[in-house]
């Protein structure tokens with residue numbers, strides 16, 4: 055299959071050259087399966103096999119692209135796509151900067167993120183995973199929901215500037231399991247990300263669910279008083295916060311367009327707590343990494359924050375072209391963000407609950423429906439969801455109704471950052487819209503942030 | 516192709532399926548143009564074609580989709596296989612509410628098919644707007660045009676055959692500026708869906724020019740404005756934010772699949788319980804909301820849904836009382852069964868899929884608020900003691916059961932003793948859904964009513980982005996917390 059893909063791309067390149075069209079080709083193929091559960095049943099079992107080809111034509115400073123869903127046996131249709139893109143580019147207006155057309159200096163094939171066993175997982179095995187993960191936990195009132203999404207993504211690129219190709223193949227699974235009380239409306243969740251089949255750990259998921267259920271089943275939820283709390287965020291919440299920062303923090307293009315809370319002159323300055331170390335690390339296979347970006351730039355460990363000091367913006371090639379910046383190897387479908395762990399030895403929720411504590415702690419594992427209230431201040435808002443706990447200083451544990459926080463990322467990761475756990479967790483952040491693009495972020499299992507305000511507190515679920 | 520599809524449908528029925536449908540997309544085209552500060556950053560087109568097959572077997576769904584239409588047998592078999600595995604874990608066997616077989620077609624009304632307009636003409640339209648937006652105070656100028664054209668042929672095992680040809684146009688212009696404190700502010704414009712058609716003709720240069728001048732002026736007012744106060748007062752929501760309020764806290768809250776727990780693992784549930792229908796005072800008596808898929812011109816009007824059920828106009832909230840939900844064929848049966856009585860009389864014609872490779876789910880059509888009897892915007896302002904007028908969707912965040920919300924808007928105008936006293940920046944408001952709608956104290960008349968389109972409503976796993984509409988008047992709510 056790989057050879058056929060590469061040959062089709064070579065044929066398209068030859069065709070474009072024969073027509074004097076300057077072009078880049080981006081091939082994306084996905085085999086996606088998604089088993090969805092609701093109300094303790096499989097509510098949907100679906101699979102899609104889709105091949106997308108994006109052709110971008112260049113003519114001086116002009117650029118236009120055409121994307122098609124197609125098949126490898128439809129070479130003539132793809133060639134028509136080249137003609138369409140070539141026709142489009144004639145009629146667009148020039149950019150006021152020169153867009154870079156990539157030149158690959160060698161062919162690069164990377165299948166290190168691909169695991170044939172995970173790629174071949176059958177529907178029955180997905181069902182069995184769920185059955186094991188919730189064995190004995192469902193009742194008439196407590197129902198199972200969730201997804202087992204798995205698939206294979208293949209991307210390949212060529213362009214008319216050089217004969218070399220880039221080819222990446224990955225396997226992935228994103229699993230999330232929710233147990234919800236249908237009349238009381240609370241929900242607990244456990245998740246896992248997998249890059250290879252041996253990562254699958256239904257019993258680990260079951261352990262987490264069991265622990266949470268135990269708290270939720272035997273406690274009466276309470277409305278928290280408004281005010282300031284010391285909050286422990288779980289890995290999913292941390293992942294969401296960092297993804298937001300990826301958008302309104304260290305992206306060079308966002309900064310130039312006034313959509314960032316970090317200014318251009320803050321490079322080299324302290325922005326966050328000195329405990330904060332964020333890198334883009336394409337050596338971490340759990341993040342489904344790209345070792346080369348679309349421009350052919352070799353991707354290496356890229357420190358973004360070191361001890362809270364802002365090291366560098368990340369740049370898409372197009373933004374770098376427009377604003378005269380140097381490209382940083384970040385013209386990719388996703389980065390490989392890794393937030394370094396701290397010195398707190400806490401890996402599981404049970405360990406967190408058992409930690410001695412001097413004050414009440416509010417544990418928020420998930421932040422629901424996060425949005426940006428003010429990008430210039432890094433101000434975001436979101437609600438808690440799924441298994442929040444109030445860990446009281448007397449050692450007891452209570453279940454709170456959901457709360458809202460409206461806070462700046464500068465506060466969350468600034469001097470109020472009390473500790474980060476040393477053990478890390480992989481948080482799968484894949485979206486299932488559009489072309490399959492498995493993404494995950496490696497973060498400490500927990501971080502504690504002191505003195506954050508709860509601005510709304512629910513009186514029910 | 517239709518005969519081949521029907522043959523496969525018949526074959527699966529013989530193999531034990533209880534319902535089979537196929538959606539064949541001969542073509543779906545999208546064209547996107549984005550001009551940013553005069554640069555045509557994105558000029559792209561895309562084309563998709565293929566088939567999605569949905570099979571119901573022993574009370575469970577299986578779905579399969581492919582762009583390769585060369586092997587229909589394999590495609591249909593895969594959908595059946597997926598249903599067979601799903602049938603191993605069934606708690607409420609899926610039943611479909613009755614429907615009448617339909618053989619019909621729907622063409623969305625447009626005078627000028629935007630795909631026939633030359634690219635150069637579209638770019639010239641944007642360029643002219645970009646020049647007009649290039650004014651003092653404006654640091655970012657954004658002009659975006661999105662065109663969609665899809666042809667969908669629907670066939671099912673109940674003798675339906677429906678062809679839809681739908682064209683959509685989504686234009687937006689936006690300006691941004693930076694205030695003295697270094698904070699960015701923005702103002703944007705998308706036209707109300709006035710008129711009866713939705714083709715290229717909706718891009719009226721004069722309308723865009725006038726509104727372009729307005730958003731530049733208003734953004735410059737925001738740049739030098741005071742910060743929104745933090746207090747409690749009446750909020751007067753213009754259609755540019757009322758549409759989103761309606762979307763998030765009436766539309767999504769009343770999707771029956773959500774109410775039944777089918778989105779719990781992802782987008783969340785709903786505070787609404789089945790026992791609330793006919794009982795819950797969702798809002799004040801001034802609130803009448805409906806799902807109206809029969810508006811002549813809106814992406815929420817599509818002729819027939821992807822269950823093959825005709826578009827309908829249903830009341831959701833009648834003078835404050837909750838009476839209806841947004842639903843397809845499946846959820847109605849389950850809801851009635853669960854509560855042990857008939858609260859829904861059939862599908863409301865709201866099951867739609869975003870693409871050939873997605874399964875249909877409950878989607879909003881046009882979720883509208885009926886115009887009221889409290890006059891024009893000027894009259895509502897005149898009758899407001901202490902308030903703020905809000906417009907422009909800057910940020911929105913809603914609790915997982917749609918029970919509470921926080922919105923930020925692009926602009927606010929303070930109102931004191933019936934008069935507008937000035938513009939404020941960083942305006943926000945928050946509330947609890949039922950309490951908020953019960954504080955609805957004024958609903959504008961038809962002069963304030965506008966139909967807004969939404970081109971990016973996300974829901975479902977795998978995720979689907981859907982297009983729909985909201986016809987809403989100006990609404991005033993009392994005792995609302997702002998400025999947080």
Ligand SMILES: [Zn+2]
Pocket residue numbers: 762767971972973
């Ligand atoms: Zn939505």
